[in-house]
Amino acid sequence: MKNPSDNIRYRHTLPIQLRFGDFDRFGHVNNVVYFQFYDLGKSEYFATVCPHVDWSSIGIVAVHVTADFLSQIRGTDDVAVQTAVTAIGTKSFTLAQRVIDVRTNEVKCVGTSVMVTYDLKALESIPLREEWIEAICAYEGKDVRREKKYHP
Numbered sequence: 001m002k003n004p005s006d007n008i009r010y011r012h013t014l015p016i017q018l019r020f021g022d023f024d025r026f027g028h029v030n031n032v033v034y035f036q037f038y039d040l041g042k043s044e045y046f047a048t049v050c051p052h053v054d055w056s057s058i059g060i061v062a063v064h065v066t067a068d069f070l071s072q073i074r075g076t077d078d079v080a081v082q083t084a085v086t087a088i089g090t091k092s093f094t095l096a097q098r099v100i101d102v103r104t105n106e107v108k109c110v111g112t113s114v115m116v117t118y119d120l121k122a123l124e125s126i127p128l129r130e131e132w133i134e135a136i137c138a139y140e141g142k143d144v145r146r147e148k149k150y151h152p
Contacts, residue, residue, distance in 0.1 A: 010082035
Protein backbone atom coordinates (compact mmCIF):
# COMPACT_ATOMS: atom_id res chain seq x y z
CA MET A 1 0.00 0.00 0.00
CA LYS A 2 1.41 3.42 -0.99
CA ASN A 3 1.78 5.72 1.95
CA PRO A 4 1.42 9.55 1.77
CA SER A 5 4.50 9.89 3.97
CA ASP A 6 6.55 8.35 1.16
CA ASN A 7 6.39 11.72 -0.68
CA ILE A 8 8.06 13.52 2.22
CA ARG A 9 11.84 13.75 2.48
CA TYR A 10 12.72 12.91 6.07
CA ARG A 11 16.14 14.33 6.88
CA HIS A 12 15.90 13.74 10.63
CA THR A 13 15.96 10.18 11.94
CA LEU A 14 16.21 9.18 15.59
CA PRO A 15 16.79 5.53 16.55
CA ILE A 16 14.39 4.38 19.28
CA GLN A 17 15.31 1.94 22.01
CA LEU A 18 12.31 -0.25 22.77
CA ARG A 19 11.70 -0.75 26.48
CA PHE A 20 9.95 -3.56 28.32
CA GLY A 21 7.17 -1.16 29.41
CA ASP A 22 6.39 -0.20 25.77
CA PHE A 23 4.67 -3.54 25.14
CA ASP A 24 1.12 -4.52 25.96
CA ARG A 25 -0.27 -7.94 26.80
CA PHE A 26 -0.51 -8.80 23.10
CA GLY A 27 3.25 -8.54 22.67
CA HIS A 28 3.37 -5.43 20.52
CA VAL A 29 4.07 -1.77 21.22
CA ASN A 30 0.96 -0.13 22.63
CA ASN A 31 -0.54 2.60 20.44
CA VAL A 32 -0.06 5.35 23.04
CA VAL A 33 3.71 4.68 23.05
CA TYR A 34 3.99 5.86 19.44
CA PHE A 35 3.19 9.38 20.66
CA GLN A 36 6.14 9.14 23.06
CA PHE A 37 8.32 8.19 20.08
CA TYR A 38 6.98 11.22 18.19
CA ASP A 39 7.71 13.48 21.17
CA LEU A 40 11.30 12.24 21.27
CA GLY A 41 11.62 12.91 17.54
CA LYS A 42 10.22 16.44 17.93
CA SER A 43 12.60 17.26 20.79
CA GLU A 44 15.66 15.97 18.97
CA TYR A 45 14.62 17.68 15.72
CA PHE A 46 14.55 21.09 17.42
CA ALA A 47 17.72 20.42 19.41
CA THR A 48 19.40 19.74 16.05
CA VAL A 49 17.83 22.47 13.91
CA CYS A 50 17.30 25.30 16.43
CA PRO A 51 19.89 24.59 19.15
CA HIS A 52 19.81 27.98 20.91
CA VAL A 53 16.16 28.08 22.02
CA ASP A 54 15.48 29.27 25.56
CA TRP A 55 13.08 26.49 26.57
CA SER A 56 12.50 28.11 29.97
CA SER A 57 10.56 30.96 28.34
CA ILE A 58 9.39 29.58 24.98
CA GLY A 59 7.52 26.36 24.38
CA ILE A 60 6.37 24.47 21.36
CA VAL A 61 3.02 22.82 22.03
CA ALA A 62 0.89 20.41 20.03
CA VAL A 63 -2.59 21.68 19.20
CA HIS A 64 -3.64 18.88 16.83
CA VAL A 65 -2.24 15.37 16.43
CA THR A 66 -3.25 12.52 14.10
CA ALA A 67 -1.83 9.04 13.68
CA ASP A 68 -2.41 6.13 11.34
CA PHE A 69 -1.21 2.80 12.70
CA LEU A 70 -0.09 0.67 9.76
CA SER A 71 1.80 -2.27 11.23
CA GLN A 72 2.63 -3.67 14.66
CA ILE A 73 5.98 -3.16 16.32
CA ARG A 74 7.28 -6.32 17.96
CA GLY A 75 10.18 -6.75 20.36
CA THR A 76 12.52 -7.93 17.62
CA ASP A 77 11.96 -4.84 15.46
CA ASP A 78 14.63 -2.17 15.17
CA VAL A 79 12.77 1.15 14.86
CA ALA A 80 13.42 4.85 14.40
CA VAL A 81 11.23 7.93 14.28
CA GLN A 82 11.61 10.28 11.33
CA THR A 83 10.56 13.93 11.48
CA ALA A 84 10.09 16.70 8.91
CA VAL A 85 8.54 20.15 9.02
CA THR A 86 6.20 20.34 6.03
CA ALA A 87 4.61 23.78 6.46
CA ILE A 88 5.24 26.94 8.48
CA GLY A 89 2.69 29.65 9.20
CA THR A 90 2.94 32.74 11.39
CA LYS A 91 2.46 31.07 14.79
CA SER A 92 2.14 27.41 13.84
CA PHE A 93 3.86 24.76 11.80
CA THR A 94 3.08 21.24 10.67
CA LEU A 95 5.27 18.25 11.47
CA ALA A 96 5.12 14.98 9.60
CA GLN A 97 6.48 11.98 11.43
CA ARG A 98 6.67 8.27 10.95
CA VAL A 99 8.03 5.26 12.76
CA ILE A 100 9.92 2.84 10.55
CA ASP A 101 11.66 -0.51 10.89
CA VAL A 102 15.23 0.50 10.02
CA ARG A 103 16.13 -2.96 8.68
CA THR A 104 13.21 -3.27 6.26
CA ASN A 105 12.10 0.39 5.88
CA GLU A 106 8.56 -0.78 6.62
CA VAL A 107 6.47 2.15 7.83
CA LYS A 108 4.82 1.21 11.11
CA CYS A 109 2.91 4.43 11.80
CA VAL A 110 2.53 7.90 10.28
CA GLY A 111 1.55 10.99 12.18
CA THR A 112 0.98 14.67 11.72
CA SER A 113 1.12 17.37 14.39
CA VAL A 114 0.21 21.02 14.23
CA MET A 115 2.52 22.81 16.64
CA VAL A 116 2.30 26.34 18.05
CA THR A 117 5.05 28.44 19.61
CA TYR A 118 4.03 29.54 23.06
CA ASP A 119 5.25 32.18 25.51
CA LEU A 120 5.47 30.29 28.81
CA LYS A 121 5.42 33.47 30.90
CA ALA A 122 2.60 35.36 29.14
CA LEU A 123 0.72 32.09 28.51
CA GLU A 124 -0.12 32.90 24.90
CA SER A 125 0.88 31.86 21.42
CA ILE A 126 3.59 33.89 19.73
CA PRO A 127 4.92 34.17 16.17
CA LEU A 128 7.76 31.85 15.19
CA ARG A 129 11.08 33.60 15.24
CA GLU A 130 12.49 34.36 11.82
CA GLU A 131 15.78 32.66 12.72
CA TRP A 132 13.87 29.43 13.45
CA ILE A 133 12.01 29.68 10.15
CA GLU A 134 15.25 30.21 8.25
CA ALA A 135 16.98 27.37 10.12
CA ILE A 136 14.10 24.96 9.44
CA CYS A 137 13.93 25.88 5.74
CA ALA A 138 17.71 25.46 5.42
CA TYR A 139 17.60 22.09 7.20
CA GLU A 140 14.68 20.84 5.10
CA GLY A 141 16.43 22.05 1.94
CA LYS A 142 13.39 24.04 0.76
CA ASP A 143 11.12 26.90 1.70
CA VAL A 144 8.27 25.34 3.69
CA ARG A 145 6.55 28.62 4.56
CA ARG A 146 2.85 28.72 3.78
CA GLU A 147 1.89 31.34 1.25
CA LYS A 148 0.59 34.47 2.89
CA LYS A 149 -2.89 35.36 1.75
CA TYR A 150 -3.39 39.08 1.61
CA HIS A 151 -6.86 40.49 1.93
CA PRO A 152 -7.49 43.91 0.34
